[in-house]
């Protein structure tokens with residue numbers, strides 16, 4: 001991945017951006033097949049963007065909404081989606097409602113069924129939240145929501161690259177290159193099913209997504225690339241394609257198995273430390289492992305772990321405000337052990353957490 005990005009940047013410096021792009025035109029075009037294979041869709045349902053957020057925003061912005069329309073979100077809705085959701089609700093008069101979770105913490109599909117009617121236009125689902133190991137039951141949610149014709153958007157930012165998203169049956173799916181795919185920052189992709197795209201009104205369209213056909217005439221593209229812009233980083237896109245191929249070559253099922261094993265080991269190790277509370281919810285769990293340490297702020301835990309060469313992050317409470325409010329939580333420490341992390345490294349991380357408690 002890195003070689004791909006650096007080699008292309010070099011090539012751009014050597015022969016110029018246009019010629020360098022022409023040399024890689026076929027690979028860039030094949031990128032649509034690679035992403036289609038990764039998420040389980042047709043190549044004309046794929047658009048490349050510059051982040052998961054951009055993917056989500058551009059698709060959400062295109063969904064027609066009016067007064068009295070209902071939007072359902074999960075308890076683990078992400079702040080980056082909540083802000084545009086709330087703004088749009090204010091502008092249009094659409095209302096946002098929260099689907100309750102069951103006792104395990106995942107979306108309660110039965111409760112969703114009771115909320116649904118033909119005024120529900122959108123169900124926004126976070127597959128794997130930013131602050132917990134939960135994997136929401138995307139297929140069951142999509143099947144249920146489709147009974148009333150609602151559009152189902154899946155925020156798969158934290159799942160693509162660690163959890164199989166194929167077969168979820170959602171209409172719109174967004175993800176990033178920079179997380180579990182281990183691709184470059186500043187990359188992302190979007191899947192929009194053809195049947196649904198025809199119901200959308202993409203708004204931020206330039207001369208790539210639309211063609212200027214007469215002084216007062218334009219024609220929009222008839223594929224998901226209507227959501228792309230003409231300009232982008234070719235080097236980064238090649239990096240994202242390489243990262244996606246890498247994941248496909250290893251096998252998504254295999255990655256999922258190996259990640260789950262590591263997260264289980266980590267959760268077991270952390271749970272054995274009396275001052276540590278593992279905060280992951282849900283029946284099915286991903287690699288994201290979250291915890292808090294009694295009497296030590298998450299930022300301090302992170303810093304103490306950094307000093308011991310263990311890299312974790314902290315998920316702020318308001319990035320998943322509904323969930324953290326419900327659980328009476330604020331920040332949590334987040335570890336994301338990927339398949340290349342060894343058992344020894346996991347054990348060392350647990351040991352480092354024990355030392356941070358003291």
Ligand SMILES: Cc1ncc(COP(=O)(O)O)c(C=O)c1O
Pocket residue numbers: 051052053054078080126128129130155157158176178
């Ligand atoms: C669940 C979820 N959705 C969306 C995003 C946004 O991703 P990006 O910042 O790469 O656009 C994040 C980032 O942490 C996330 O955790």
